[in-house]
Amino acid sequence: MTSTHTGSAAAPTRRDDVASRLLRSSETLSFDPAQEVDWETPLDTNFHGTSPEWSTLYGTSYWDEMTPEQQRELTRQEAASVASTGIWFEMILQQMVLRDFYAKDPTDPAFQWALTEIADECRHSIMFARGAAKLRAPAYRPSRLVVELGRAFKTLAFGEAAYAAILVAEEVLDVMQRDWMRDERVVPFVRTVNNIHVVEESRHMKFAREETRTRLAGAGPVRRQIQALVVAGAAYFIVTSMVSRKVYANAGLDPDRAVREAKRNEHHKSLLRSSCAGLMEFLNSAGLLTKAATWFYKRANLI
Template identity: 60%
Template sequence: MSGTAQETRNAEDVSRRLLDSAAKLSYDPALEVDWDAPLAPGLHGLNPEWSTLYGTALWDGMSEAQRVTLTRHEVCSIMSTGIWFEMILQQMVLREQYGKNPVTAQFQFALTEVADECRHSIMFARTCEKMGIGAYAPKRPILELGRLFKSLAVAEVAYASILVAEEVLDLMQRDAMRGENVLPLVRTTSRIHVVEESRHMRFARAEVRERLRDAGAARRQTSAVSVALVAYFIVTSMVNEDVYAAAGLDVGEAVRAAGGNEHHKAMLRSGAANLVKFLGEVGLLTRPAMSIYRRINLI
């Protein structure tokens, strides 16, 4: 068997195992989440350690009520960004599978992933609604760039971008699902997302490897920078500046404090460790790409 045929077979085997996993371990948020339970007033929206201000003098001077409010708005901002990018990736995955053989496990898992992402987006929207917090949208230029990206991104750029979005959030959500000081609503939605996204990340890794198997140096260089730029726009859009006003803070002061927060930078690097390792393994961690990742504190 040729190397190309073997890699294709390996990707198909991965997809088949993921389909089996999805059949055994998937969730319906409409049933799994207790949407009628009241929100405990003293519980956070995410683990305080993941707040953009945790560890700063500004955080130390905030009341506990302000901290709770801030983390709830931060998690809803992150969820809103998640919805935005999940809509992008659904369109990328569907476009990638257009015209492909529907009897393959790869095709069927790709559609399974799209169905999962639809449920996740609704779940995030209902979570923010339950907390009484409106949507936080990326800035208009980034929204329009996303519109262009979803129409043009293909192959390894599409699937590596999926990894960027999911890997950065994975550790944060794993902490949230175990956090006793985090709202049960967020803990449950985080658990659902972590379990189901672990399959999506395995699928994306297999697809990236397959798409890059015959790629030359020029293509890898271009793809590496493209994926890094996606990471830049996702990370810089996760927490909208308006969350600080919602917590009664001076927005300019809060933005400066967050920008210099070494603790939060270290948390981002820890969340991106698996992503960075994988990108290096497949040749997508070039010098230009690394300079972009450093700007957003992923390395």
Template identity: 60%
Template sequence: MTATAVEFRQQIDPDGTLERLLESAATLSYDPDQEIDWDAPLDPTKYGLNPEWSTLYGTRLWDEMSEEQRIALTRHEVGSIMSTGIWFEMILQQMVLRDQYCGVYGGSEFQFALTEIADECRHSLMFAKTCSKMGVPHYKPKRHVRELARGLKTLAGGEIAYGGILVAEEILDVMQRDWLRGENVLHEVRTTSKIHVVEEARHMKFARHEIREHLKDASPLRRKASAAFIAGAAKFVVESMVSDEVYANVGLDRERAIAEAKANTHHHNLMRMSCVHLMDFLSEAGLLTPYAMRLYRSVHML
């Protein structure tokens, strides 16, 4: 690299964070089609996710279910989470592309942003293939959420865009770290979780970097407004992760299952645990306002 090129990189990435992310992407990335045999039969004894992460684990209904129903439920639940992930990754890609529109093409920020988009395309295809292999529907968020998200992906920029990205990825990260270690979890889910955890670690670091950069000179009013939008996005993502339809699709009483899932303190505690580091960062960034905290508490993230 010439001296002029080095100086240019240092100007736009003074601490080298983005350059290190690019180097990591070049040396530690996966091809799901090489890691997963999509034609191999599923192990009928394996869960879709660790049973402890099921929305019904610890409830009376869970105790009444057969082992076959529990396995089927966790496969539908992880399929719903993956489908929600695809939906949000499509939003993410549009927000990042818009943020980088006419960016500095030779800069590490622009180049890593496009690298992240390429990763997200592979992740979405990976999740879609996993859902198809498990034979579960491709669940979608409720219509009003999908329509509200059109506004988010069209208008959100700066710290709101990257904050929305961060909260969605942080929640999945903790879940998937457990799934990839679960010996009673499908090989396909463990492998997709490993790929996602490794590659999303870079994306989350990039999101934190961008949030800090965008908030450097932000006014208190802007921080409050951004905090509210990010918390609102988080609420919709969490509420959409496990579709209400999964329960009927595995032969459970839909209304009873929804009621017991909503009252499941075990699952609420897992959600709070998965968001500890996220809440620490949001607080440090000035994005954990009283109103935002109320929204996070409403979906047990705080």
């Protein structure tokens, strides 16, 4: 991206205004997870890790057969898996943003906001890591293939593809976590973690939308088709990696049966689609919801 900021004599652009507002917001409403989250109180296993309705097995016959203790353990393992996937993608995000602003004008509000966003993401990743450990979960990681695809994506993606992919990942998490942070059935420290992430990520999503629009302003139809496909592919692998199949074994379930039932779970698919309605509207308005891209979103149950 070529910065539109040319120095103090230049009139502020819309992009400058957005970045400046986000910087002011971060000064007045940011959190230190080390202080805000209750890390000391032992885990109370009478609580869920997510809203039960967001479990990949909720609404299936397997869920009905599980004891309340198994259901709670499953949602705790699923919450830890989502957190671990969040760490993986936030590390990709940080590298893309750093590369994008390398050697750019440091007096540009967007440059300063980019560094602020990276600092937020560092804190979020540590917060998610500590949260997963407190939920007594192992380190869940995407498959080796997805990890290598992520490595290629963070190296090669540029412009609107990078920021639109950031937006996709954060929008899906945002809707889930808004439900979890309000749900008194969810363990209190997880609710605090979700609240912090929702508040601070709302600024990140606003910037990602602005950057996506800015980068696409002069894009031709071929570039839009290619970038739409790149974003959709990234979205597919992010969303389908959120819950590792290993969570089922760690919750004491038969992983083969659990995976089969989760794949057929229309309730969970419906939740994902409803959570992405606003996102798909934005991608469509930006020209990034092409026929080819729609195939990937449907495969990931996002549309």
